[in-house]
Amino acid sequence: MTECLTARCADLSRAMERLKLISAHDALVLLRNSLSAPKLLYTLRAACCVDHSQLTVFDDHLRSGLSSICNVSLTDDQLLQASLPVRNGGLGLRRVSSLASSAFLASAAGTRRLQDLILHRVKSCNDDVYESCLMIRVGSGLASPDDSDAHKQRSWDKAVVDAEFSQLFNKYTEPNHRARLLAAVAPHSGDWLHTVPISACGLHLDDSAIRVAVGLRLGCALCEAHQCPCGATVDPLGQHALTCKKNPGRIQRHAWLNDLILRALIRADIPAVKEPQGLSRNDGKRPDGLTLVPWQSGHCATWDVTVVHTLAASYVSQSAVQAGSAAAAASDRKIAKYSNLSSSHLFFPVAVETLGALADDGHTFIREIGRRAALCTADPRETTFLYQRFSIAIQRFNSICLANSFSISESSG
Numbered sequence: 326m327t328e329c330l331t332a333r334c335a336d337l338s339r340a341m342e343r344l345k346l347i348s349a350h351d352a353l354v355l356l357r358n359s360l361s362a363p364k365l366l367y368t369l370r371a372a373c374c375v376d377h378s379q380l381t382v383f384d385d386h387l388r389s390g391l392s393s394i395c396n397v398s399l400t401d402d403q404l405l406q407a408s409l410p411v412r413n414g415g416l417g418l419r420r421v422s423s424l425a426s427s428a429f430l431a432s433a434a435g436t437r438r439l440q441d442l443i444l445h446r447v448k449s450c451n452d453d454v455y456e457s458c459l460m461i462r463v464g465s466g467l468a469s470p471d472d473s474d475a476h477k478q479r480s481w482d483k484a485v486v487d488a489e490f491s492q493l494f495n496k497y498t499e500p501n502h503r504a505r506l507l508a509a510v511a512p513h514s515g516d517w518l519h520t521v522p523i524s525a526c527g528l529h530l531d532d533s534a535i536r537v538a539v540g541l542r543l544g545c546a547l548c549e550a551h552q553c554p555c556g557a558t559v560d561p562l563g564q565h566a567l568t569c570k571k572n573p574g575r576i577q578r579h580a581w582l583n584d585l586i587l588r589a590l591i592r593a594d595i596p597a598v599k600e601p602q603g604l605s606r607n608d609g610k611r612p613d614g615l616t617l618v619p620w621q622s623g624h625c626a627t628w629d630v631t632v633v634h635t636l637a638a639s640y641v642s643q644s645a646v647q648a649g650s651a652a653a654a655a656s657d658r659k660i661a662k663y664s665n666l667s668s669s670h671l672f673f674p675v676a677v678e679t680l681g682a683l684a685d686d687g688h689t690f691i692r693e694i695g696r697r698a699a700l701c702t703a704d705p706r707e708t709t710f711l712y713q714r715f716s717i718a719i720q721r722f723n724s725i726c727l728a729n730s731f732s733i734s735e736s737s738g
Contacts, residue, residue: 516715519713
């Protein structure tokens with residue numbers, strides 16, 4: 326076992342050196358889906374190697390490789406979050422030391438009946454290796470799944486993931502960290518991690534965007550403290566850059582997200598225009614877009630996009646309690662501002678947070694666009710692709726907003 330795991334560690338170390346030669350987005354996708362835990366999964370399922378020292382070595386290589394690829398410095402807590410599945414707020418880079426027991430127990434439980442038939446056993450007898458691995462797990466306070474789900478690795482792993490997430494959440498006492506962690510587990514906030522990095526489709530993030538996206542998700546330092554062109558101080562986490570009203574990236578982001586919605590509607594064979602003439606709220610401002618054919622019950626649909634920062638001072642206390650609360654508050658404000666249109670049009674506020682969470686109204690609108698596009702193209706993945714394009718756009722402009730906070734001038738000398 327030591328020889329086998331040592332060879333896998335050497336393979337990972339060699340792969341890390343080669344991943345440095347390609348873009349960070351491509352490297353992160355390859356590392357997560359192929360070269361990390363998946364490379365070792367057969368060994369973990371075929372033999373009990375729980376608590377083996379080489380698993381820790383493998384995790385150490387993974388940590389150094391992730392830091393090198395994404396250009397971020399990781400603490401133990403940030404590494405723990407990165408090792409969680411994407412749906413649980415992580416990057417999906419599972420630590421094999423925590424995955425080992427779930428993989429082996431699921432494999433053993435799923436093949437016990439076959440073992441009985443091969444060995445001509447009348448009934449299942451105690452398997453010393455299985456029982457010892459199970460006792461180690463029970464001693465750690467982790468529950469076992471029901472017998473009907475004992476063959477599923479996800480069922481065994483769920484207890485491990487839930488325990489690690491609870492450990493992280495309970496350890497954090499500051500609202501910023503709690504809000505960040507809750508936003509990371511919000512539906513679709515991590516869709517950029519599932520996106521295939523195709524440059525021709527605008528789905529490839531540059532190295533800086535990957536660094537910022539990973540740093541915001543894990544709470545890593547993004548820069549040195551510096552002064553924004555507006556005069557305010559940008560802290561190492563880059564918070565002010567994402568809230569500065571004078572940042573030109575905010576206008577570019579707004580236009581980009583509106584273009585995404587417009588192109589998605591056209592793909593669904595629904596003609597639409599941006600900033601329609603003659604359709605204004607009480608203060609004269611117009612919604613971002615309008616469908617030119619009825620959306621539902623004879624009423625055309627209008628939409629308006631807004632992006633808010635999850636960790637802004639006005640939102641962070643509520644975001645630390647409920648994921649997506651900042652987007653929900655922004656959505657309610659948009660509905661109130663366009664209340665005069667409710668009698669003649671259907672209004673959909675598309676409120677999204679910088680850390681990826683969307684308000685319910687935004688989810689409803691995006692899912693319906695995706696459903697109608699799927700009917701036109703016969704591709705059931707249209708909704709998934711639309712969410713991924715939104716997620717990629719948010720991460721890209723987070724990086725742009727941070728870059729705009731640096732005021733660097735060339736020296737005359």
